[in-house]
Amino acid sequence: MANTNIKGANIGARLDRLPNSSWHIKMWLVSAFALLVCWSNGIGGAVQNILLNELHWLEEGSTLLAMWGTTYTAGQLFGALVGGPIGDKIGRKKSILLYEIIHIIAMIGGAISPNATVLYVFRLIQGFGLGALLVVLFAGFTEYVPGRNRGVWSSRNSFIGNWAHPVCNGIAFVIALTGVSFNMNWRIQYMIPSILSIIASLLIAKKFPESPRWLEAQGRVEEADAIMTRIEKEIEASTGKPLPEVTEAPKQVKQLPYSALFKGKLLQRTIVGSFVLIGMNTIQYTLMTWMPSLLRSMGFDTSQSQFMTMFGLFGAPFGIFLASLYMDKISRKVTGVALLAAMAIMGIITSQQTSMTALIVTTFLLNTFIYMYVCYASAVYVPEMWPTSAKLSGSGFCNAMGRVSNIFFPFLVTSVAAKSSAGVFVLITVVAAIIAVAILIFGVETRGESVEDIGNVE
Numbered sequence: 263m264a265n266t267n268i269k270g271a272n273i274g275a276r277l278d279r280l281p282n283s284s285w286h287i288k289m290w291l292v293s294a295f296a297l298l299v300c301w302s303n304g305i306g307g308a309v310q311n312i313l314l315n316e317l318h319w320l321e322e323g324s325t326l327l328a329m330w331g332t333t334y335t336a337g338q339l340f341g342a343l344v345g346g347p348i349g350d351k352i353g354r355k356k357s358i359l360l361y362e363i364i365h366i367i368a369m370i371g372g373a374i375s376p377n378a379t380v381l382y383v384f385r386l387i388q389g390f391g392l393g394a395l396l397v398v399l400f401a402g403f404t405e406y407v408p409g410r411n412r413g414v415w416s417s418r419n420s421f422i423g424n425w426a427h428p429v430c431n432g433i434a435f436v437i438a439l440t441g442v443s444f445n446m447n448w449r450i451q452y453m454i455p456s457i458l459s460i461i462a463s464l465l466i467a468k469k470f471p472e473s474p475r476w477l478e479a480q481g482r483v484e485e486a487d488a489i490m491t492r493i494e495k496e497i498e499a500s501t502g503k504p505l506p507e508v509t510e511a512p513k514q515v516k517q518l519p520y521s522a523l524f525k526g527k528l529l530q531r532t533i534v535g536s537f538v539l540i541g542m543n544t545i546q547y548t549l550m551t552w553m554p555s556l557l558r559s560m561g562f563d564t565s566q567s568q569f570m571t572m573f574g575l576f577g578a579p580f581g582i583f584l585a586s587l588y589m590d591k592i593s594r595k596v597t598g599v600a601l602l603a604a605m606a607i608m609g610i611i612t613s614q615q616t617s618m619t620a621l622i623v624t625t626f627l628l629n630t631f632i633y634m635y636v637c638y639a640s641a642v643y644v645p646e647m648w649p650t651s652a653k654l655s656g657s658g659f660c661n662a663m664g665r666v667s668n669i670f671f672p673f674l675v676t677s678v679a680a681k682s683s684a685g686v687f688v689l690i691t692v693v694a695a696i697i698a699v700a701i702l703i704f705g706v707e708t709r710g711e712s713v714e715d716i717g718n719v720e
Contacts, residue, residue, distance in 0.1 A: 263572040273478045275510035275712040276494070278408045281498060283497045284406060290418055291461075292469050293403050298459035300395055302369050302388040304430035307571065309448040314697075316444040319378040323680050326378065331381050331672035337389020339665035346392020347520060348660020349650065354473045355466065358653070361398065362463040365391030366456050369643040374453035381518040389524025393661065395626060399423075401645035401657035405475040409711055410590075413642045417586035424578045424633055431572040436547030479517060481656065495626035507668065513714040518652045523659055528652075534704035535644045539664030544671045545605060545632055545690050562618065573622050577629030578687035585637040589600070594643050595705035601635040606691040613687035628690075646708050671696070675692035 280286075310330050313319040320327045341361070349357035368387035375381035400419070407415040426457065437447050471493070476485035494505055498607045562570065591598070608631055612624040640661075648656035678685040 265548075270601045271474075271478055271483050272508060272510070272512040273474045273486050274513060275488055275508050276468060276473065277406070278410070278492055278510075279506050280494075280497055280667075281506075282406060282411070284496050284500045286415065286495060287407050287470060288417060289403070290467050291422075293399055294419050294422035296362070296459070296462040296466060297396075297399055297419065297427075297463050298394060298426050299455050300362070300365060301333070301426040301430050301455045302365065302372070302452070305399075305434070305448075305451045305455070306331070308431055308434035309451060311567065312444050312448045313378070319381075322404060328380070328672045328676040330385075331675075332669050333386050334389040334670035335543075335547070335665045335672075337386040337391075338671065339389075339444045341390035341393025341395075342397050342658040342661035342665060344658075345390075346397050346654040346656070346661075349654035349658070351400045352474055354398060354405070354654075355470050358395065358402070358466055358470070361391050361395035361506065362459060362466070365395055366459050366463070369452050369456040373449045373456065376610070377454060378384050384569030393665065397654055397658045397661055398514075399652050400641050401648070402473060402476075404505065404645050405473045405650060405653065410647060413589035413709065414586055416641040416645065417582060417589045417637050420637040421579060421582040421586055423499040423641075424582050424636065428575040431575055435569060435572055435628045471487070473650075476653075479649075481517070493579065502711075509713070515642055516649055516651060518649055520652070520655050521657050526707070528648075530704055531647045531706055532656065534701060534706060535647055535656070535660035535695055536663035537700035537704065538644055539637045539660050541602065541693055541700075542636055543664040543668045544693050546636055546676055547668050547671065548686060548690055554679060566618070570618060570622050570625070570679045574629055576627035576634075577626040578633040579631035580626075580629035582637040585634040589638070589642055590709060593707055594638075594709050595701060595707060597633070597638055598643065598699045598705065601631055601638060602694040602701070604631040605635065606694040606698075609687045609690035609694065613635070613685070628687075643708065647706070650714075654678045 310320065310327075313330075314322065314327060320330065345361060347583055348360075352360075365388060367383050368391055370390060372381055372384040386597065400416070404412055404416060430451070434447070434451055437450055463666065467718075471489050474486040474490045474493070477483075477489065498505055516527075522528050569679060596660040605628065608624065612621070612628050615624050617622045643656050644660050646651070675686055675689065678689060
């Protein structure tokens with residue numbers, strides 16, 4: 263039974279009436295930097311390419327190769343599933359720091375792994391840490407920004423964070439040019455984000471306040487009010503103007519149990535959120551992890567495939583930049599269906615290309631649409647669907663369901679890639695079409711709504 267009798271401090275209305283300020287920019291930059299540097303997933307393709315084609319720790323068509331993606335995804339699945347409810351219990355700031363520590367330790371462990379077996383153990387832990395961390399960074403961030411432009415702020419968050427993929431491939435390309443041995447190359451790729459994530463953790467510990475919305479939902483009203491008051495004073499000092507009056511009456515603050523995700527209106531959101539992230543994970547996984555190996559199987563050497571992948575992945579930040587321009591202007595449901603249709607069409611076009619120039623152009627465009635969708639799915643639509651008290655649990659469950667598909671999907675990709683590189687792009691088309699139908703049937707509208715109105719469900 264939901265506890266609906268918590269006397270609040272009207273935190274939602276106080277946050278939503280705040281003007282854009284240097285405080286919002288600070289919150290955005292800190293969380294975006296943390297997203298940018300936690301890239302154990304971003305180096306997956308480059309490291310796999312070295313282990314497969316240069317060091318031969320992995321073999322073409324082997325179960326161990328297919329398990330490269332599955333192991334990591336299994337860790338992400340459990341990280342999202344367990345990390346979400348933990349984050350709803352202990353708070354946003356503490357959970358971010360906890361998952362950062364787990365992820366950093368696992369990346370350092372991966373860097374010093376003596377063989378594939380040890381590396382796979384740390385890869386599983388890396389997935390767990392990142393799966394939990396992404397849930398709290400994306401979903402938790404939506405509690406700090408106003409409902410009127412939440413999509414824009416979340417898109418900006420995703421814009422910075424998703425530079426990780428071209429940056430990772432760029433670093434891998436530069437390291438290769440230095441003449442460093444392949445055995446050191448992939449280890450350096452793990453150490454760089456480890457060091458940067460330590461810096462991000464220190465910034466979060468110093469600059470990131472606990473979410474006053476979460477504190478209010480927990481019944482810790484005095485703490486929520488104290489933090490909110492400090493935020494208001496900081497914004498008044500930076501703008502030199504008094505804040506607008508709070509005109510909205512306090513709204514009911516609900517404390518929802520985990521079981522609420524599978525009942526009534528929240529069940530519909532659980533279903534559509536899961537489908538949205540299944541589409542994101544399977545499509546993004548295919549391009550991010552398999553592109554270097556796919557290009558090599560088409561006759562391009564390791565250096566060429568890395569170069570082509572790097573430029574193709576510049577479609578990621580470009581796509582998210584485009585998404586940030588319109589995210590709060592078009593309905594969430596229309597946005598999802600349109601992007602999935604665009605991905606399906608580009609998947610077919612890309613599968614027909616054979617020259618280096620054509621593949622760079624088409625994979626750039628495909629990545630543009632994919633990352634417009636990644637921004638929509640992981641940073642905006644799914645994180646904003648939930649009441650505060652169940653925000654990380656709901657987002658975490660949907661993320662976990664998205665990861666389930668990636669446990670089995672790599673085996674299908676491995677099989678298809680062994681027969682035809684073009685067939686992998688056709689898979690993208692099929693997945694995109696299926697998810698578009700799911701959004702048409704189950705989609706809900708959350709654009710512009712306050713967190714408290716979104717939480718007004720039974």
